[in-house]
Amino acid sequence: MSSRYRGGDPLPSEDELAELYGVSRITIRAALKHLDDDELIDRRQGIGTFVRDQLPAVPMHITLRDQRAHIEELARVTTIKLLEYEYGAAPAPIVQWFGAAPDEVFLKVVRVRSAARPVLLLTTYTPEHIGRLASETDVRREAHYALLAKAGVRLASGEQVISATLADPITGARLGVDVGSPLLRMVFFDLNEHGKPVRYLEVLAPSSEFELHMQIIGDKPAR
Numbered sequence: 001m002s003s004r005y006r007g008g009d010p011l012p013s014e015d016e017l018a019e020l021y022g023v024s025r026i027t028i029r030a031a032l033k034h035l036d037d038d039e040l041i042d043r044r045q046g047i048g049t050f051v052r053d054q055l056p057a058v059p060m061h062i063t064l065r066d067q068r069a070h071i072e073e074l075a076r077v078t079t080i081k082l083l084e085y086e087y088g089a090a091p092a093p094i095v096q097w098f099g100a101a102p103d104e105v106f107l108k109v110v111r112v113r114s115a116a117r118p119v120l121l122l123t124t125y126t127p128e129h130i131g132r133l134a135s136e137t138d139v140r141r142e143a144h145y146a147l148l149a150k151a152g153v154r155l156a157s158g159e160q161v162i163s164a165t166l167a168d169p170i171t172g173a174r175l176g177v178d179v180g181s182p183l184l185r186m187v188f189f190d191l192n193e194h195g196k197p198v199r200y201l202e203v204l205a206p207s208s209e210f211e212l213h214m215q216i217i218g219d220k221p222a223r
Helices: 014-021 025-037 064-077 092-098 136-141 144-150 169-175
Strands: 041-044 048-051 079-088 106-115 117-127 157-166 182-191 197-206
Touching: 014 025, 025 041, 025 182, 079 136, 092 106, 092 197, 117 169, 136 144, 144 197, 169 197
Parallel strands: none
Antiparallel strands: 041 048, 079 106, 106 117, 117 197, 157 182, 182 197
16 A cells, blocks of 8 residues: 655654554654655654655656666666566556556556565556567566567657655565665656557665766856
């Protein structure tokens, strides 16, 4: 179970979080400390814990060529294990993003990538007609973007959303982290060359495994 909070929203109490995730208050306190250290929450003594107000989101642009290079390198240095492969209904927000009918069938694929230990948990949803382009055996062996490319499905554009979340019991077991541990959450909304949605991808990673680096370039001096 996961929830989305906006800046200024109060979080449940430690007791409520412990009951929600089925863990001790000590575990919840440790997770909240991580979030506080990362300046994601504001702990007000005697009042409660609140999501910190974030600065206005500023879009950052990255080419698909750069993104693919990172994915190819990751695929080279990690192994992949298939955890779920099933056709059925998708969550309502995903159905809405695809612009699909409520009863439309999707392929859900859940895989974990490891390098000595699990580093990424990937959940993919594709419409049934796209999912049928590759077999379950293919999905066990190859990166998803490579399978789509072989099938003639081109990922031409899209959007990426990066946020933070906490590990629930299932996610924690799959990533080998404690329940309540902070996770980096990346969601990719992929479109083809015609601007049609073709893939929804959620990536969860232990926050200790990844850093975001950006180069800051100063203004040119005035002439």
